[in-house]
Amino acid sequence: MKRFPGHVVSRSRVSGARAERVRLPGPAGEIEALVELPADDPAAAAAAPARFGVVCHPHPLYGGTLDNKVVHTLARAFVELGVPAIRFNFRGVGASVGQYDEGLGETEDVLAVTAYGRERWPGASPWLGGFSFGGAVAVRAAARASPERLVAVAPGIGRVAMAGVASPACPWLIVQGDADDVIEPAAVLAWAGRQYPAPAVRVLAGAGHFFHGRLHELRQVVLEFLKNQK
Numbered sequence: 602m603k604r605f606p607g608h609v610v611s612r613s614r615v616s617g618a619r620a621e622r623v624r625l626p627g628p629a630g631e632i633e634a635l636v637e638l639p640a641d642d643p644a645a646a647a648a649a650p651a652r653f654g655v656v657c658h659p660h661p662l663y664g665g666t667l668d669n670k671v672v673h674t675l676a677r678a679f680v681e682l683g684v685p686a687i688r689f690n691f692r693g694v695g696a697s698v699g700q701y702d703e704g705l706g707e708t709e710d711v712l713a714v715t716a717y718g719r720e721r722w723p724g725a726s727p728w729l730g731g732f733s734f735g736g737a738v739a740v741r742a743a744a745r746a747s748p749e750r751l752v753a754v755a756p757g758i759g760r761v762a763m764a765g766v767a768s769p770a771c772p773w774l775i776v777q778g779d780a781d782d783v784i785e786p787a788a789v790l791a792w793a794g795r796q797y798p799a800p801a802v803r804v805l806a807g808a809g810h811f812f813h814g815r816l817h818e819l820r821q822v823v824l825e826f827l828k829n830q831k
């Protein structure tokens with residue numbers, strides 16, 4: 602029987618997808634994660650996916666967790682495309698061991714979760730996603746995680762050290778609300794304009810930081826990008 606580097610705590614369903622709450626080994630100790638699996642039938646579930654997704658949550662010191670609605674929206678977009686999605690809590694959040702590390706240790710957490718995905722689904726390519734703080738951390742992790750795709754929603758580039766961080770080499774998307782009162786939209790767009798390879802950028806008029814009332818539209822934007830890159 603194949604063993605994955607972690608253990609399943611429970612199984613359930615989340616919005617119709619099969620879900621496993623797991624504990625993974627991380628650089629600061631165990632990482633709490635939720636793995637969402639798109640297939641319902643045993644034959645499809647046994648097939649090795651070509652891709653898996655890793656989704657990063659907002660700032661740990663301001664209530665960010667794997668259960669954030671934008672994080673959930675990103676994960677569900679992945680699952681809708683047949684891609685297993687791993688949402689996880691950064692160190693010091695929920696049942697994840699460790700302490701907040703200003704985005705540096707959290708980058709290592711992303712790499713540990715990505716390594717779990719690669720061992721669980723050999724040969725599968727990772728997609729990275731993240732919101733706010735998690736969006737910036739996903740960009741930081743990209744150079745070493747080598748994702749096939751990356752989606753950063755309202756990336757918190759002013760909340761995480763980004764100096765010297767290379768632009769992701771894969772196709773990537775930034776989604777930004779122009780009414781964001783947490784992350785300055787102009788700063789994100791100016792930063793995006795300095796990146797090479799350049800990201801695709803979608804600005805949602807009137808959308809605030811948490812995309813209240815706009816999650817369906819956000820999901821559609823992410824799906825459109827990912828489908829066009831397949």
